[in-house]
Amino acid sequence: MMRFLIAILAGILGAGLGLVAGWFVGEFLAWLFEVSCFEGACGYFVGLIAIIGGLVGLVAGPLIALVAGRRRAGREAPADAVPGRARAKTAGQFVGAIAVIVALGAGGTWLYAWLADDSLGGPNRAPPQLHYEIRFPAGTALPDTAAGVDVQLDTEKNQAWGDLFDDWTRRDGDRPMIAGFFELYFRASSRVLSVKLPEGPRYIFVLKLPRAPGQMAAYTDWHPADAVDEDGSAQPRAASGQEGVEIRYRVVYAGED
Template sequence: MKSSSRIAAGVAGAVAGYVAIFLVFSLLDLGNRADPITSGLLALFVYSPMGAVGGAVFASWLVSRPSKSASNGSVARNSLKSLGVVALLCVAAAGTYLVYAYATATPWLNPNAANPLLVFEVRLPPGVKVPTSAEGITIELQTDINTMPAELTPAGFRHDGEQAVITGEVELAFRTSHRQLAVNIEGQPSRIYPIGLSARAPHTADFGTWRPLPDGSEIRYRAKWPGKS
């Protein structure tokens, strides 16, 4: 049998030995029952690795038996190579997990760069008056992760016929599809507008369609990413 095949068999034996010892400890409830955490750690990091060593040696010996060149030295070499492969695989798996955990621990929408913006326009019901400045108007983006106050752009305030339009923007910091915009105007009831962007909020150059609330007000919006108009 080729050396690579023997090493592969040793790797399989090491994995089988590790899993077998861990299952034995788990199913038979071996160890100190008064301290199951310590017992579990010993099984995971001490006894199971010993099983992996035994499994690698046994598998290497088993596949080397038919060979005329089989010897204790060749079995030991194949076993060590197999355990080295297993160790490298464990390191690679741990590294992959750490990268994934780091990337997903905080779901930043645009990590290490400026946040994109939600640019919005709110069109109020006909006849409703609003201040000509930002005073008396509070708008906040609410998500399942954070809240963020919006900045109004009074220069964009206008009228569409009998309907007043207020404009502004707010940072989108996190990946989430659970977003809503809370609009509070002094002397008026609070209004909550669902924001139907996907979690990653891709950039769009144009506003979407007007989305109405039952009170006759409407909102439209778009995501604006840094460096794009």
């Protein structure tokens, strides 16, 4: 078992050294043969030589480690040991080591791509939508058209302006409401939604959503504004809780509603 693990480590080390050596060899050959760099041709050439070097190192590393280990074990083997069985075991360990290294490389590549991909929805799926409703105190005058409502969503990745539904004005008893949605294109650790009517300050809400939210069957409870940005103020102030402006929201994926 120890010899097998050493073969795996030797393959990883050999692949790394082979890539580096292949890169330098490729650079030298590109200079020696004056490979054109038009449209990146010299870069592709160097990359190809580096890959070949990595593959050579991947094969040579485990092979050298296993052959050296077998010779060392052969000197310690009993006189009645079967040579063919030892060769078969070495060949099996070599194939197994290569398979493990390839699997580790493929798994690492997939994990890196998954962690680095900040998009929501996937390549063959529409991004989810954040549906929201914002209600105001009784007597608040809403604008005549949706163009008079300014709703924004800020994350560490982007800033977006929201769309309102066709039936964007609604009522909850005597309290007027507006309703709309945002496309959520990115995973984000923070999402801040703000709304401003023509008359009045901008109300700011810190949404309580995970980095990659899933489908939500229903709207959240109503949450009061977290901050208020008065016209002409240097910075927003913390909301007092008496503003009477509240939000609720849900995340909807296409085909799951």
